[in-house]
Amino acid sequence: MGNNNVCLGEMQNNPTRQGSPETKWKREDLKSGSCVQSLMDKENANFFKMVQCGPAIPHYKNEHSNQRWAKAIATLNNTDDIQTTINLLCNKPEFEELVLLGPPKQYRWETWKALLTNGQIQLSYEKYLEYKPIDEKNILKDIDRTLVQHALFKHESCGQEQLKRILFAISNALPGVGYCQGMNFVCALALIVSGCDEHKTFQCFMQMLTNEKHLLCFNFCHDMPLHFFFIKLIHYLIRRKFPKLNLKNVNDSLWLSKMILSLFIYVFKLDDCIRCWDYLMVRGMIRGIPELILGFIDVTYKQLEQFKEEDYGFNFQGYESSTIQFNVGELIYAAKQKHNIDRQLISRLAIQMKRNKPSQLLDLLSHFENIQTYKKHVQFYMKTIFDLY
């Protein structure tokens, strides 16, 4: 069998685990970009232009952003490769602001990666692919129903195969969370932006799920406590900031749940999502998601004001069928400048909600205002609950 780190294809069935690894994944299948090559062979066309992943992701031509990035990069000595550039930049105080302005497309994935995984332990992706997850069936149901209009996911053997493997691995790494619809979209978008880098997408997604800035595992686990926390927080803020917005009889699942559970992918244009994710990477999901939603309400207020329940129903099921128009740059600006949520509010709300219905998430979030204590609690929790490291 040789080196365990390398060999996957011949791995023995582990009888104590669910399922059997009848799929034999070759090491080269898992290598970053290998799928890109086979897709290129298949399509035999201008691959990056068509697939729009990796370096070809359209970015917003923002002169200010371009200038700021060019200036910041010019101050560095070593700018030969993208990774080194970002690693040097990310220690600078202005880095987060640069990201909010929108990284040049070729820097985006390294930027996200740096914000998500710097200083974190690398998990063994292969280890979690040795056996099939309990909810294999649920994952398989969604593989050909995820961003299939996107070229990368049209071919079963490429993007879909990678998506399947990452979701299997995630489900094995976090068996208490398992697979939840919504994860498929999140994983697919990360895969696109990474340029099909399966390993790194897995690492980044794991951080989104378990890092104290994000805690998305609570968004997707049974009972979805983070989702319900967001809903409560957002309604509280809407009442305070947009008291005249009429949401009576408007079911949250028609719009808010979709934005929360798919990180905007179900609702926004992919390009706009990517810009929103720039914001999420900097702010963290816990504050970033509600801030962006408040920013969204802010920049579309004149339209939402006219909406009745049915309009909420129709305008949040994909951007093609939506009449809502907004500029994503303005949305991010509004989120940052006008809807900044302070740590204390999160703690206060968590403590209040805990009185009615205690939960692990609310326990953790009640420490949110004290960064050190909060971090310690989260790390302890993740170690005890999940099959990590």
Place this chain on the structure above:
Amino acid sequence: MSLGYYDWLVKVIVLGDSGVGKTNILTQFCDSKFSQNYTATIGVDFKIKILNVQDKKIKLQIWDTAGQERFRNITQTYYKGAYGIIFVYSLIDRNSFNNVEGWIKSILESTTDEVCSILVGNKLDSQDRRVQTAEGEKLAQKYNMPFIETSALENKNIQDIFDRLGQNLKIRLENEGQKVSNNIHTQSGQFKLNQEVNQTEQPTSSCNSC
């Protein structure tokens, strides 16, 4: 035929396991098409269609729900105000049939209102049947609802689902209508007589062929 006019507005929800074809049934019914490239539903999607039942027009507001089990927490909040429920399972997925009773019970638990239901076994086009017709019939009888097997792919019996549901809805609405004329102020918003829809209705809505 005026698009805006209808006699009743009725909320209908579609329930069933993930991947049984709920969205495809609705797309076939409302937009007359079948898409191989469809997306897993998150939360709840929404469709509108006007159904003619004899001399009446019923405007159906159809809620297409996410099927994964953990979404039931969210789904329960949709039940309020529903007049019709379509329970869907897949003929080629035994589990989805076994779970139908769970869906039915979740409705019985959360609403005391009488709802018009129908049981639908989808994917009749497939050769790999795992649930026999008699089993579906038996389950439907147990809960006293009509039963129908369909194929969204081949557009087989799809219209029938809504015709049969429509018949039952009409009977129920007419009974309630008599109550309304006696006590018009106690009616809630989801039940309106001879209402004219104003001009704000979006032409982009998914059904404009009705």
